[in-house]
Amino acid sequence: MNQPRPRVVIVGSGFGGLFAAKALADADVDIVMVAKTTHHLFQPLLYQVATGILSPGEIAPATREILADQKNVRVLMSEVTAVDLPTRKLRAEALGNVTYIKYDYLIVAAGAGQSYFGNDQFAVFAPGMKSIDDALELRARIFGSLEVAELTEDAEERKRLLTYVVVGAGPTGVEMAGQIRELTSKTVAKDYRNIDPREARVLLLDGADRVLPPFGERLSAKAKAQLEKIGVEVKLGGMVTDVDANGLELKYKDGSTERIEAGCKVWAAGVQASPLGRMIADQSEAQVDRAGRLEVEPDCSVPGHPEVFVVGDMMSLDKLPGVAQVAIQSGQYVARKIAGEVSGKPVTTPFKYFDKGSMAVISKFGAVVKMGKLELTGFVAWVAWLVLHLLYIVGFKAQVSTLLHWIIAFLTDSRAERTTTRQQMVGRLAIQQLGDNFKPTITASLDPTQVDQRVGEKNRREVRPQEL
Numbered sequence: 016m017n018q019p020r021p022r023v024v025i026v027g028s029g030f031g032g033l034f035a036a037k038a039l040a041d042a043d044v045d046i047v048m049v050a051k052t053t054h055h056l057f058q059p060l061l062y063q064v065a066t067g068i069l070s071p072g073e074i075a076p077a078t079r080e081i082l083a084d085q086k087n088v089r090v091l092m093s094e095v096t097a098v099d100l101p102t103r104k105l106r107a108e109a110l111g112n113v114t115y116i117k118y119d120y121l122i123v124a125a126g127a128g129q130s131y132f133g134n135d136q137f138a139v140f141a142p143g144m145k146s147i148d149d150a151l152e153l154r155a156r157i158f159g160s161l162e163v164a165e166l167t168e169d170a171e172e173r174k175r176l177l178t179y180v181v182v183g184a185g186p187t188g189v190e191m192a193g194q195i196r197e198l199t200s201k202t203v204a205k206d207y208r209n210i211d212p213r214e215a216r217v218l219l220l221d222g223a224d225r226v227l228p229p230f231g232e233r234l235s236a237k238a239k240a241q242l243e244k245i246g247v248e249v250k251l252g253g254m255v256t257d258v259d260a261n262g263l264e265l266k267y268k269d270g271s272t273e274r275i276e277a278g279c280k281v282w283a284a285g286v287q288a289s290p291l292g293r294m295i296a297d298q299s300e301a302q303v304d305r306a307g308r309l310e311v312e313p314d315c316s317v318p319g320h321p322e323v324f325v326v327g328d329m330m331s332l333d334k335l336p337g338v339a340q341v342a343i344q345s346g347q348y349v350a351r352k353i354a355g356e357v358s359g360k361p362v363t364t365p366f367k368y369f370d371k372g373s374m375a376v377i378s379k380f381g382a383v384v385k386m387g388k389l390e391l392t393g394f395v396a397w398v399a400w401l402v403l404h405l406l407y408i409v410g411f412k413a414q415v416s417t418l419l420h421w422i423i424a425f426l427t428d429s430r431a432e433r434t435t436t437r438q439q440m441v442g443r444l445a446i447q448q449l450g451d452n453f454k455p456t457i458t459a460s461l462d463p464t465q466v467d468q469r470v471g472e473k474n475r476r477e478v479r480p481q482e483l
């Protein structure tokens with residue numbers, strides 16, 4: 016009788032998970048990829064969805080479609096809620112369906128969420144940007160602030176509504192602030208009658224003394240100058256101590272404080288690795304760092320568990336940054352490691368990261384790029400950014416439509432994706448308020464007994480857990 020092939024279970028369809036699965040295409044294994052979304056998300060361009068340049072589909076193609084021709088992969092939409100290292104089993108849940116999935120090898124690439132440094136209550140007023148939901152909520156808030164400002168006759172309130180604050184001056188914050196500035200000063204400049212969007216204030220805040228610290232002093236200074244040139248107010252050296260519906264408070268190093276009244280707040284500071292890292296650490300000799308990242312062995316495996324690997328944003332190894340290239344290369348490395356073991360040609364060298372550089376866009380035709388000793392700014396850097404991002408967008412269709420949207424946005428200053436809805440704006444908060452009462456099922460989008468007792472039991476369907 017034929018021996019079943021080893022099963023590799025991959026958690027996550029982001030950079031780490033997807034590139035691991037692709038690198039296992041020719042290996043003698045069966046792969047189950049389980050991820051809580053049905054798409055592969057290109058997070059570096061989320062800010063363009065939030066500011067109306069791109070549509071969600073362009074940066075989030077269906078994982079199933081990407082892997083359709085790779086016959087050794089099965090893709091499942093489910094959220095992994097438990098990992099059991101002793102029995103080599105996962106528990107996954109989606110819309111009331113519970114599945115237990117066995118593995119021979121496990122690759123955990125569940126990424127990271129936003130961190131509010133212990134102040135999770137800020138999230139209600141200053142959403143982060145980690146998912147398509149987040150980007151669409153922010154889009155609704157960014158454009159929504161303008162709409163409410165147009166309605167109000169109160170000058171002070173109008174000023175508050177036209178104040179945008181981005182917290183965190185890393186690449187995401189810099190790109191977001193730059194785009195909100197361009198949106199208000201160019202794209203929508205002529206669209207309102209009661210307000211002049213060009214008068215909007217866009218502030219970028221950070222507790223550090225520089226924007227884009229990893230880019231080095233020279234590029235940081237250039238980036239700050241470019242931001243100020245387009246009208247972004249950069250405030251450095253101040254920690255955000257409170258955020259509420261109407262604005263936020265800052266405390267500077269010299270002890271002074273400042274309150275900024277703002278209608279739209281965006282949180283782009285701090286990450287916290289998936290809680291699966293802590294769950295794995297609790298069952299092994301592994302430790303997690305302050306950001307919840309699991310400290311792995313030099314081959315990305317979990318200490319004491321050579322069959323379990325953690326890659327990408329969840330992994331703590333040699334102080335590597337949480338960037339796409341680390342996730343891609345670590346995912347590909349563990350795939351080679353597993354393929355080598357299965358084929359009897361073990362890979363014995365540790366994971367080695369090759370730094371291809373970093374880049375951030377500041378405005379139309381303006382960017383900063385750092386590749387080893389090479390430092391670029393301005394138009395040349397922007398072209399390098401454009402070409403590279405276009406190449407990394409997954410799928411020909413998405414590349415073509417992204418290019419078209421960029422031509423519209425960069426040559427005409429208009430944006431094709433300005434649609435916002437009420438649900439986008441309030442959906443997350445409504446779900447949060449429902450708390451444990453929010454139980455989505457497969458028979459309806461919500462558990463009908465929770466919505467209305469009268470439709471009751473006949474609409475409920477028990478789903479038994481299944482084993483895979």
Ligand SMILES: Cc1cc2nc3c(=O)[nH]c(=O)nc-3n(C[C@H](O)[C@H](O)[C@H](O)COP(=O)(O)OP(=O)(O)OC[C@H]3O[C@@H](n4cnc5c(N)ncnc54)[C@H](O)[C@@H]3O)c2cc1C
Pocket residue numbers: 026027028029030031032049050051052054056057058059060061062093094095096124125126127144145186187289291326327328329337338339340342374
């Ligand atoms: C706004 C933003 C901008 C960025 N810009 C850049 C940039 O310009 N350059 C750069 O190099 N990097 C950038 N990054 C960082 C880069 O995107 C990440 O380093 C990279 O995505 C990490 O890949 P990953 O596979 O570890 O995690 P992710 O890509 O986050 O993927 C995690 C996957 O796990 C799934 N998942 C999570 N929890 C579970 C669970 N419990 N069960 C099942 N599935 C789960 C998610 O649905 C997702 O599919 C940016 C990140 C953000 C948020």
